[in-house]
Amino acid sequence: MGQAEWARDLARNLLEGPLPRRWAHTQGVAARAESLAPILGEEADLLTASAWLHDIGYSPALVVTGLHSLDGARYLRDVHQADDKLTRLVAHHSCAVYEATERGLIDALNAEFDQERPELVTALTYADMTTSPDGLPLEVGDRLAEIHSRYGPEHLVSRSISNATPCITSAVHAVQSALGRR
Ligand SMILES: [Fe+2]
Structure with missing residues (x-):
């Protein structure tokens, strides 16, 4: 079994039952990650695996600190002794700092x-x-607006997303440029 298949099964076990909408999102993110294979070469499987696992820290079984990237990465490291690259990607995904x-x-x-x-x-x-x-494709600006409207102006996540916006948009544009060169 490849790393991405293992990651998919693990994510399904943690998300599909308790958090079906998060599971739908995760399936869409994994499909998006697979579409980047032309610019990632040998690391396409790793990237897809990280996409399957990036939000497992939201699973009620895993919540410890409330920072889902950290909770998910610690679980992968401590329970599954997962690959370092995979745990690092989950820990820092989408400008988690x-x-x-x-x-x-x-x-x-x-x-x-x-x-x-x-x-x-x-x-x-x-x-x-x-x-x-x-789990559907959308523009980064619409995605950021959706997060703000979902959490509301006073929420910690909305504040975090405001501060992370330059980091997120520059990442998206860098990947779009790389895809455009293909
Ligand atoms: Fe996500």
Whole structure:
């Protein structure tokens, strides 16, 4: 079984029952990640695996700190002894440092998980931030607006997304440029 298939089965077990909408989103993000195979070459399977797993930290069984990227990455590291590249991508997906800062967890996140290579980091951010909560493709601007409307102006997640917006949009544009060169 490839890494992506293992990741899909694990994500399904953690998300499909308790969080069906998050599972729909995850399937869309994985499909988006698969579409990046032409620019990722040998690392396409790793990127798809990270897409399947990026939101498992939302699973009620895994919530510890409330920072889903950190909770998911710790679970992969500690329970499954998962590949370092995979845990790093999940830990830092979609510019997680901004929400980590808001939650007072930035030191823990950075101490436990290094950043992966920019090509992989931006690819996962692109896949997540151009996929709707229901798993459908959408523009990054619409995705950011959707997060703001879902959480409301006072929420920590909305503040984090505002601060992360330049990081997210530059990642999406970098991947779109790479796709355009193909
Ligand atoms: Fe996501």
